[in-house]
Amino acid sequence: MTNIRQRLLIAFITFIIIPLILLGSVTFWLSQNLIEKSYGEHAEVTMKAISRNIYYLFNELNNISNAGITNPVIQRHLLTSFDGEKANDQIVKNQAEWEMANLFFRYPAVTFVALYKMDGTVYKTFRNPNEVIPFQRVLEKPIMQQVREQNGRPVWIGPFEFRELTGNKVLFTQIRLVKDMEDFEDKAFFFMQVHVSELERIFQGFGANGKQSNRYMLVNQDGLVLFDAAQHLNGQNLHYFVEETFHLTPEYQSFKARVDGEESLMSIYKLPVDDWYLVSAASWESLTYESVLLAKWVGGILLLCLVAALLFNMLFVNRIARSIIQIVQLMKQVEWGDLNVRAEVNGQDETSRLSSGFNSLVVTIRRLLEQVKREQERKKKAELMLLQAQINPHFLFNTLESINVLAVQNEGQKVSQMIYRLGNILRISISGEEHVPIQTEIAHLKSYLEIQAYRFEELFDYQINIPESLMEYKVLKLTLQPLVENSIQHGFEQMTAGGQLTITAREEADRLIFFIQDNGSGIADEVLATFVYEQAPKIPAAQAAGRKKERWGLGVQNVADRLRIQYGRAYGIHICSYPGEGTTIKCTIPKYR
Numbered sequence: 001m002t003n004i005r006q007r008l009l010i011a012f013i014t015f016i017i018i019p020l021i022l023l024g025s026v027t028f029w030l031s032q033n034l035i036e037k038s039y040g041e042h043a044e045v046t047m048k049a050i051s052r053n054i055y056y057l058f059n060e061l062n063n064i065s066n067a068g069i070t071n072p073v074i075q076r077h078l079l080t081s082f083d084g085e086k087a088n089d090q091i092v093k094n095q096a097e098w099e100m101a102n103l104f105f106r107y108p109a110v111t112f113v114a115l116y117k118m119d120g121t122v123y124k125t126f127r128n129p130n131e132v133i134p135f136q137r138v139l140e141k142p143i144m145q146q147v148r149e150q151n152g153r154p155v156w157i158g159p160f161e162f163r164e165l166t167g168n169k170v171l172f173t174q175i176r177l178v179k180d181m182e183d184f185e186d187k188a189f190f191f192m193q194v195h196v197s198e199l200e201r202i203f204q205g206f207g208a209n210g211k212q213s214n215r216y217m218l219v220n221q222d223g224l225v226l227f228d229a230a231q232h233l234n235g236q237n238l239h240y241f242v243e244e245t246f247h248l249t250p251e252y253q254s255f256k257a258r259v260d261g262e263e264s265l266m267s268i269y270k271l272p273v274d275d276w277y278l279v280s281a282a283s284w285e286s287l288t289y290e291s292v293l294l295a296k297w298v299g300g301i302l303l304l305c306l307v308a309a310l311l312f313n314m315l316f317v318n319r320i321a322r323s324i325i326q327i328v329q330l331m332k333q334v335e336w337g338d339l340n341v342r343a344e345v346n347g348q349d350e351t352s353r354l355s356s357g358f359n360s361l362v363v364t365i366r367r368l369l370e371q372v373k374r375e376q377e378r379k380k381k382a383e384l385m386l387l388q389a390q391i392n393p394h395f396l397f398n399t400l401e402s403i404n405v406l407a408v409q410n411e412g413q414k415v416s417q418m419i420y421r422l423g424n425i426l427r428i429s430i431s432g433e434e435h436v437p438i439q440t441e442i443a444h445l446k447s448y449l450e451i452q453a454y455r456f457e458e459l460f461d462y463q464i465n466i467p468e469s470l471m472e473y474k475v476l477k478l479t480l481q482p483l484v485e486n487s488i489q490h491g492f493e494q495m496t497a498g499g500q501l502t503i504t505a506r507e508e509a510d511r512l513i514f515f516i517q518d519n520g521s522g523i524a525d526e527v528l529a530t531f532v533y534e535q536a537p538k539i540p541a542a543q544a545a546g547r548k549k550e551r552w553g554l555g556v557q558n559v560a561d562r563l564r565i566q567y568g569r570a571y572g573i574h575i576c577s578y579p580g581e582g583t584t585i586k587c588t589i590p591k592y593r
Contacts, residue, residue, distance in 0.1 A: 012309050020305065024298040031291040039265055039287055040254030047252075047269040047278050050216070053202045055272050061174065061194055062154050064107055069178045069190055073099045074115070077123065078180060078187040093123065101125040104192070111171065112193040115178070118186065138189065141165065143175065147189065152177045156274050158218070158226035159196075160235040170196050170227060170234060196227055203229040214282050215259075221248055221275040233260065238279065242266070248277050256284060327358055339366040399425070399448075402455035414454045421447040428477070438505075438512075439471040445480050445503070452488050460492055460499030460518075470505055473512060473591055476566050482555030483516045483573075483585050491520025491583055507591060511571070514587040523577035531557070531575060556585075563589065 068074060077096045100123060104113045114124040116138055138144065143162060147155050157165060157173040165173060171193045178188040203216050217238065218227040225233040233241060244257040246268070253268040263284040271278055285292075330341045339362055343355035399422050406415045424447045428440065436444075442464060449462055462484075484503065492499040502517045560573045567590055577583035 013306075017302065017306055017309065020302050024295065024302060027298075028291065028295045031294075032288060035287055035291065036254070036256065036265060039282065040267060043254060043265070043267040043280050043282065044252050044269065047267060047280060050202060051269060051271050051278055054199070054218075054278070057198050057202065058156065058273050061109065061192075064104065064110070065154060065174055065176065065190065065192055068100075068103050068113075068192075069176070070181060071103055073103065074178075075181055077115070078117065078178065093121075096123050097125045109194040109198050110192060111195050112191070114191040115188050116191070117188040137164075144189070147175050147177055150177065152179055158220055158224075158274075158276065160224060160226065161220060168235070172196070172226075199227060200229070214280060215264075217279040217281070218271075219248070219277050219279055221277075223248065226276065323355070327354060330358065334362060334365070339369070396426075399451055402451060405455060411454075418451050418454050421451045425451075425481075434477060435474045436477050437471065438466065438473050438475050441475050441477070441480055442466055442471075444478075445484060448481050449484065449501075456488070456492075458497045459495065460488065460501055462501040463503070465502070465504045467505065467507075470507060470512060473593055475512075475589055476562060479559055479563070479587065479589070480514060480516070482559050483587065486556045486585070487516060487518040487520060487583065491518040491522075494521045510591050512589050512591050514589075516585040516587070517582065519582040522579040522581050522583055523575070524579050528575060528577055531560075559587075563587075 073096075077099075080092065080096075100113050100115070104110045104125070105127065111128065112124070112126040114122060116122055120136075141162065141164070143155065143157065143165075154174050154176040157175065159170045159172065160168070162173075174190075174192045174194075176190050177186055178190045179185060180187050199218075216229045217225050217233065219225050219238050223238045225236050225238050228234050239246075241260045242257050244255070246253070246255070246257065246266070248268060248270075250270045252270075253266075255266055257264060257266045259266055259281040262281075264281040265284055265287060267280040267282075269278045269280075327343055330343055333341045341362065343358050345352050345355045345359070399418070403415055403418050403422070406418060425444055428436070428444045446464070453462075480503065484501065487501055488499075498519075500519045503514070504517075505512060505514045507513075556573070556575075563572045571588050571590060574586045574588075575583065576586070
């Protein structure tokens with residue numbers, strides 16, 4: 001439980017410090033989201049502009065190839081056929097390649113041009129030496145099926161998409177079907193490779209903006225990086241360098257992610273060129289530099305406020321709260337039962353008056369508790385004496401009735417034995433001890449059973465199985481006899497012979513459990529439901545006359561009440577019975593000597 005100083009500190013932190021922290025945190029969070037949203041919108045506009053430039057670039061390259069393959073020089077060579085064995089065939093081929101170079105190398109971006117005719121002839125020209133793939137290998141590539149389906153429209157291959165065609169260089173390759181302009185028959189496949197210098201120039205204007213570090217990449221549908229402006233991830237799969245899972249979709253996306261080990265704001269935009277995507281990764285640290293700096297200032301101010309609050313609590317609040325805390329601690333000792341504590345009274349202020357009032361209250365409480373304790377002890381003793389007074393006449397009446405029956409039958413010897421046994425029983429019953437050893441209780445029970453055996457003779461047999469190790473423990477006097485009497489008087493009343501009565505006991509942890517079992521007539525459910533385990537039953541006057549017809553009489557309920565008063569509600573009697581199958585009474589008491 002917190003004391004008043006802690007409560008004051010907690011209240012100050014709860015209503016001042018925490019709201020300030022929440023305000024700063026929410027403001028910082030909102031600023032972060034605002035930065036993410038605003039920069040995402042700005043990135044979308046920028047990427048649209050870059051996308052248009054890329055589209056114009058590739059559209060210009062498409063126009064170059066359109067002009068080249070429809071040029072009469074190229075069309076003329078499409079109709080020329082030679083087997084390469086004549087002396088002038090090589091001259092014709094060299095002439096054709098020289099003319100192709102004049103047509104295409106006027107454009108600085110073009111680095112390689114090749115024409116694969118359907119008859120196997122290959123015309124090629126290049127700025128730098130490059131390997132020429134044999135015509136048959138070209139036709140085997142899966143991309144050629146797509147080229148045929150496009151029927152003359154250009155198909156672009158990014159760097160590293162088909163390394164067998166483009167190698168490991170950062171080159172974009174265009175492949176298209178070339179037709180004869182006269183009859184529009186397929187004559188050849190056209191290959192054109194361009195370098196990325198134009199693409200680099202496009203990205204140069206968007207690579208940096210103040211402290212914001214932007215990074216642009218061109219990727220395909222599978223996430224393969226075709227071009228990285230930072231020249232770091234070329235030919236790598238972008239999914240391996242982004243910790244968060246993402247999908248390339250036609251819709252614009254902008255989200256936070258760790259790209260290549262750096263927290264970044266990642267934006268994805270679908271290009272109008274094939275299935276390529278423009279990816280932007282802006283350093284989150286550079287984007288949020290100002291907001292983080294502001295958050296540090298706010299955190300410093302909050303820290304100063306917290307230190308000031310602690311100093312205020314220690315220097316001012318602590319002096320006033322100390323006396324109150326002393327009273328609270330003394331009250332805890334009073335709660336634990338120590339009524340001898342007294343508070344120190346110093347001075348004449350309100351805290352001194354509080355201490356004086358506390359001392360006066362403790363004295364009054366101690367006097368009242370002693371008075372209540374004495375009254376409760378007298379009440380408990382009176383209840384036990386009342387129950388004891390009930391059970392003695394009850395048992396004596398039943399025993400005298402049995403003696404009377406034997407006297408009428410002129411059984412003098414038996415009458416003498418019964419009177420002797422009755423004397424033993426009364427000697428134990430009227431003794432001043434409330435708690436007797438189990439051995440004494442069993443001796444009392446045997447005397448009673450012998451008396452009943454004289455009266456009923458062949459009606460029942462009994463067995464007492466109590467371990468010797470339990471005999472020294474104690475039990476409340478006259479606990480077992482009324483329960484056994486209930487079985488004989490009510491359980492066997494419908495029988496003439498064959499009754500079996502068993503008394504057993506066992507120990508479990510800190511308690512002893514007795515079982516009184518008979519094979520008598522049992523108890524009906526409606527009768528069993530009237531037994532009250534935890535308090536004395538309240539029977540209407542109309543039912544009192546018929547009480548003897550129930551399976552238990554005064555004795556069983558009397559024992560239950562005595563055990564409840566003496567030991568508490570954790571101990572007592574439980575009855576289990578079924579009509580025609582007998583009854584078991586379980587009696588639980590604490591284990592003590």
